[in-house]
Amino acid sequence: MTEECAQCGFVYDLTKATTAVEAINERVGAAAAVLRDGDVDVRSRRHPEVWSPLEYGCHLRDVLLVQRERVLAARRVDRPDYPAMGRDERVVHDGYAEQEPADVARQLADAAQMFGNALTRLSDDDWNRTLLYHFPETSERSLRWVAMHTLHEAQHHLRDITHQID
Helix, strand or coil: CCCCCCCCEECCHHHHHHHHHHHHHHHHHCCCHHHCCCCCCHHHHHCCCHHHHHHHHHHHHHHHHHHHHHHHHHHHCCCCCCCCCCHHHHHCCCCHHHCHHHHHHHHHHHHHHHHHHHCCCCCCCHHHHHEECCCCCCCCEEEHHHHHHHHHHHHHHHHHHHHHCC
């Protein structure tokens, strides 16, 4: 069964997992460029229930860092049970809306590089290692899926960001 995002059309093609790093870097670069653009209001929410571009940038940064830790954990331990990241709580707990856009843009690039480094060091066998993943429901997932899900996150949230500034 092929997974596809109904909102952005992303298709989880696990055969492309080993090439996800470049695509992630492209999308993160585009998101960071928006955050660095001083002519764009990245702090305001266009709708109260939808995160601002800055908040999406912070979320994407944290996704990359959490995913890196998940990959590293799966290399150390068989089938680790890595907890959910607490995506909604982080917005408030880490003060996403108050962070400096230029700092977040830089951190996004750094997080993408760190995640990419973890992926590029995987052996053929490592790509098939698994972990328990708790989003959208708890299931056992391979590192191939983690790579593709992270690419999906980058693509989906770039879309979230750019739709607010168009």
